Structure formats: structure tokens, C-alpha cells
Amino acid sequence: MGEDSLFIRPIFELGPVQLTNTVITTWVVMAIIGCFAWLVTRRLQMRPGRLQTLVEAMVSVIEESIRDIAPQHVQQIMPFIGTLWVFIVIANLIGIIPGMHSPTRDLSATAAIAFLVFLSVHWYGIRIQGLKNYLLHYLKPSPLLLPFNLISEVTRTIALAVRLFGNMMSLEMVALLILIVAGFLVPVPILMLHIVEALVQAYIFGMLALIYVAGGLQSQQLRQQKQGENHA
Amino acid sequence: MELNWSTFLLEIFNFLVLVWILKRFLYQPVLDVISRRRAAIENQLAEAEQHHVDADALKEQYEHRLADWEQERQKAMDKLLHEIEENRLQQLENLKTELAQEEEKNRVASSRRDKQVIREIEQRALQQGAEFASRLLAEAAGPELENRLFDLLLDGLSVMSADQISVLANKWGESPERILVTSAYPLADDKRHRLEDTLSRVIGLTVPVHYEQDAELLAGLNITIGAWVLQLNVRDELQGFMECAHVEH
Incomplete structure (x- = not known):
């Protein structure tokens, strides 16, 4: 681990496309997650073993978390939100392996994920409520809040990207500085903090994304509740 | 810290691919198996609930059946007791009837024994x-x-009518060979002549008369003509008296 590792440099270029170590690490993470998912789920049993129980518990926790926030749209948003949690956890933790770097220490990667969250909020909102109803929710509770709502959409997306990027990059930077100053094995406590921080940041990112998506669906739920009350 | 657009776009693509991979190979299979297990558990719970309901129904049915059996048993017991009571009363009635018949029979037997005893006493008295x-x-x-009995005999023979003599003639036959006269004491000659004269005059027979003596006659005569016997003696009269007494009783 040297000073160069703090900077994202292209490994090779394919025309206008630059393949950085972030992309390569992301592919590794995808391969690990994909192989694990395939291996675990190819022989699922009605009487689960330990590993299947662990996976089922993980999926159930994700499902229940989403159900607590958006109980009517679990099936639609679970793949996206669940993948956010799983990917960011693995991507954050892979940085503690010597020679590997977390993709989430790259602003391009976190910005890409945050941009997907931004798009998903509108995608799910328009898909479930329709374009008109979805756009109308920017005018509520007052049309005067439209600029603030629009600014909020942008700033919270930037905040998502920068928060994850800043935390993960700072952890690696601190570990690198301590390694340079103090020597080998001294940054181990910082690596322990890295694990905790990786889990916390993944949870925060995924939960915020879930809240943003659920917030886009909230106006639909409120309207359905009002209609139900009127019918009653 | 600059934004690399290639990385940005590739990360978007990578993440979307990962979403598809996890949806295809993780979420869907795991949720399916959880759903199947939940359905199986719910089925088992439903079956258990159904079994519970069936068991309750069977329990209620068995309780009803037990109650019915208890009622039937009670009815059978009442019927049995009633039949036993009727049978007891019937047997008691039969016993009373038999007892009455036995008493009547004993009474008749006792009366018969009393009559028999009285008869025996009377017979013994007669004897x-x-x-x-x-x-x-x-x-x-x-x-x-x-002598007195001899006189009575002659008087009796003298006053016999022709019909009586005819009846006697039928008994002794056409011509008896002899006439046997038995007496307790020896008859004198004059008595023999008087007797022979009376017999020849009244009966009309001229057959020889044979005389014998038998002290057991006590007193009197016994005249035998063929199969006819004329008894006028104390022994035969007493015997006839006793036979008459038997005939009367």
C-alpha cells in the first residue's frame, strides 16, 4: 500500500473507455456475490442447513426492513435496495484485504450508485403513481416549496455519494498515514474500525435510499388512505 | 478526486447487472423457498387445526355416543329390573298357586287319611x-x-215260593248226585227224616242225603246241592255279617 493507492488511475484504456481498479474490483465483488448466490441457492432445501439459514435470515432481514418502510411495494423495490446493502457491504469490506481497494473510496463509483438511487426514486414513483401524480407531489404541501424540493432531490443525491466516498476514503487514508508513520501492524485497530464503519455506511446508504424511494411513493399511499376513508 | 465518466457509467452498468444477478439467483429462489416453507407450515397448521377440529368433533361424537350408551344401558337396566320384578311377581304368584294346590292336596290327602283311619277303625271295630x-x-x-236253627231252616224251606225254587234248581243243575248236609252236632234220626221229607217235598229231589259233622260251624247246618250251598250256621252267619260290614264301608 503506497501513496499511489490513494489515487484512482486507469489500468488500461480501451478507446475512450478507461478501466480503473475500481471497475476491476467491482467486477471481483460482483463475481464473489454472484458465485456465492449461485452456490447457495442451487440446492435450497425445505429443511435448511446452516449456510441456507444464514442466507435466508439475511434476505428476511432485508425484506422485513423494506416492509417496515414501504409495506405495499416490497416486491418492486427489494431487489434494488437489497443489492445496495449487499454490494456496499462487500465493497466496503474488501478494502481491508491487503492489495485491494474498496470501490466505494472512488467518487465515481459512489456517484454512480447515488445517481441510480436518484433515478430509482423517480422510476418507482412514476411507475407506481403515474407521471402526473408523481410530479404533483413536488407541489405539496405548497407550490412555493417546489424549488426546495427540486434542490433537495439533487443535494441529497450528492450527499449520498459524498458521504460514502468521504468515509471510506478517509478510513483508507488514515490507515495509510498510520502505516507510514508507525509501521507494520499498527493500523490493525483502524482496520477494525474500518469494518464497523463499512457496515454502518452500507446501512446508512441503503436505508437512506429506501427512505427516498418510499418518500416518492408516500403521496400515493396517502391518496389511497384518503380514498379509503372517503369510501368508509 | 475527479469524476471518471467511464468508471461512472461502468459502475452504473455493473450495479444494474448485479441487481439482475441477485434478483435472479438470490432473492427470488430464497423468497420462493421461504414462501414454500411458509405455505407448508401453514398447510401443516391448517391440517393440525383441521385434525384438532376433527378430534373435537370425534370427541363430541364419542361423548354423545357414550351418553347414548349410558341412556341405553340405563334403559336396559330399567327393563331388566322391570322384567326381574315381573318374573319375581309371576314366580311368587305361581308359588302361591302351587302352595294353594299343595295345601288342597294335603288337605285332600289328610281327609283321605282321616277317612282311611276312620274306615280302618270301623273295620277294626267291626272285626x-x-x-x-x-x-x-x-x-x-x-x-x-x-235245634233252633234247624227249625228255622225247615220253616224257611217250607215257605219258599215256586220261583225261588226254580232259581235254586237252575243253580244246582238237572240232577245232582247227592245232597250233603253238614252240622255242628250230630243230627238225630227224626231230624234227618224231617229234613229229607221237607227237601223231597219242597225241592222235589229224591237223591241220597249224606250227613257230615263240622264243629267249626259252631251251631247250625250247611246243605250243599250240586253247586248250590245253603248256609244256616253261626260261623257263616258271622262271616256274612263281617262281609256285609265291609260292603257297607
Whole structure:
């Protein structure tokens, strides 16, 4: 681990496309997650073993978390939100392996994920409520809040990207500085903090994304509740 | 810290691919198996609930059946007790009837025994009377009594009608060979002549008369003509008296 590792440099270029170590690490993470998912789920049993129980518990926790926030749209948003949690956890933790770097220490990667969250909020909102109803929710509770709502959409997306990027990059930077100053094995406590921080940041990112998506669906739920009350 | 657009776009693509991979190979299979297990558990719970309901129904049915059995048992017991009571009363009635019949039978038997005893007593009295009369007559019997009986015999033969003689003739037959005269005491010659004259005159027979003596006659005569026997003596009269007493009882 040297000073160069703090900077994202292209490994090779394919025309206008630059393949950085972030992309390569992301592919590794995808391969690990994909192989694990395939291996675990190819022989699922009605009487689960330990590993299947662990996976089922993980999926159930994700499902229940989403159900607590958006109980009517679990099936639609679970793949996206669940993948956010799983990917960011693995991507954050892979940085503690010597020679590997977390993709989430790259602003391009976190910005890409945050941009997907931004798009998903509108995608799910328009898909479930329709374009008109979805756009109308920017005018509520007052049309005067439209600029603030629009600014909020942008700033919270930037905040998502920068928060994850800043935390993960700072952890690696601190570990690198301590390694340079103090020597080998001294940054181990910082690596322990890295694990905790990786889990916390993944949870925060995924939960915020879930809240943003659920917030886009909230106006639909409120309207359905009002209609139900009127019918009653 | 600059934004690399290639990385940005590739990360978007990578993440979307990862979403598809996890949806295809993780979420869907795991949720399916959880759903199947939940459905199986719910089925088992439903079956258990159904079994519970069936068991309750069977329990209620068995309780009803037990109650029915108890009622039937009680009815059978009541019927049995009723039949036993009827049978007891019937047997008691039969016993009373048999007892009455037995009493009647005993009464009749007792009456019969009493009559028999009375008859035996009377017979014994008659016998004793006859014995007493026999002893008395045996003591009192003698030639005088025989003479008197001889006179009575001649008088009786003298007053017999023709019809009576005809009846007697039928009994002794066409021509008896002889006439046997038995007496307790020896008959004198004059008495023999008077007797033979009376017999030849009244009966019309001229057959020889044979005389014998039998002290057991006590007193009197016994005349035998063929199959006909004329008895006029104390022994036969006493015997006839006793036989008459038997016939009367």
C-alpha cells in the first residue's frame, strides 16, 4: 500500500473507455456475490442447513426492513435496495484485504450508485403513481416549496455519494498515514474500525435510499388512505 | 478526486447487472423457498387445526355416543329390573298357586287319611265286634241253638215260593248226585227224616242225603246241592255279617 493507492488511475484504456481498479474490483465483488448466490441457492432445501439459514435470515432481514418502510411495494423495490446493502457491504469490506481497494473510496463509483438511487426514486414513483401524480407531489404541501424540493432531490443525491466516498476514503487514508508513520501492524485497530464503519455506511446508504424511494411513493399511499376513508 | 465518466457509467452498468444477478439467483429462489416453507407450515397448521377440529368433533361424537350408551344401558337396566320384578311377581304368584294346590292336596290327602283311619277303625271295630260276637256265640252255641236253627231252616224251606225254587234248581243243575248236609252236632234220626221229607217235598229231589259233622260251624247246618250251598250256621252267619260290614264301608 503506497501513496499511489490513494489515487484512482486507469489500468488500461480501451478507446475512450478507461478501466480503473475500481471497475476491476467491482467486477471481483460482483463475481464473489454472484458465485456465492449461485452456490447457495442451487440446492435450497425445505429443511435448511446452516449456510441456507444464514442466507435466508439475511434476505428476511432485508425484506422485513423494506416492509417496515414501504409495506405495499416490497416486491418492486427489494431487489434494488437489497443489492445496495449487499454490494456496499462487500465493497466496503474488501478494502481491508491487503492489495485491494474498496470501490466505494472512488467518487465515481459512489456517484454512480447515488445517481441510480436518484433515478430509482423517480422510476418507482412514476411507475407506481403515474407521471402526473408523481410530479404533483413536488407541489405539496405548497407550490412555493417546489424549488426546495427540486434542490433537495439533487443535494441529497450528492450527499449520498459524498458521504460514502468521504468515509471510506478517509478510513483508507488514515490507515495509510498510520502505516507510514508507525509501521507494520499498527493500523490493525483502524482496520477494525474500518469494518464497523463499512457496515454502518452500507446501512446508512441503503436505508437512506429506501427512505427516498418510499418518500416518492408516500403521496400515493396517502391518496389511497384518503380514498379509503372517503369510501368508509 | 475527479469524476471518471467511464468508471461512472461502468459502475452504473455493473450495479444494474448485479441487481439482475441477485434478483435472479438470490432473492427470488430464497423468497420462493421461504414462501414454500411458509405455505407448508401453514398447510401443516391448517391440517393440525383441521385434525384438532376433527378430534373435537370425534370427541363430541364419542361423548354423545357414550351418553347414548349410558341412556341405553340405563334403559336396559330399567327393563331388566322391570322384567326381574315381573318374573319375581309371576314366580311368587305361581308359588302361591302351587302352595294353594299343595295345601288342597294335603288337605285332600289328610281327609283321605282321616277317612282311611276312620274306615280302618270301623273295620277294626267291626272285626272286633265280629270276633266278640263269634266268641260270644261260640261260647253260647250249643245243641239248643242248633235245634233252633234247624227249625228255622225247615220253616224257611217250607215257605219258599215256586220261583225261588226254580232259581235254586237252575243253580244246582238237572240232577245232582247227592245232597250233603253238614252240622255242628250230630243230627238225630227224626231230624234227618224231617229234613229229607221237607227237601223231597219242597225241592222235589229224591237223591241220597249224606250227613257230615263240622264243629267249626259252631251251631247250625250247611246243605250243599250240586253247586248250590245253603248256609244256616253261626260261623257263616258271622262271616256274612263281617262281609256285609265291609260292603257297607
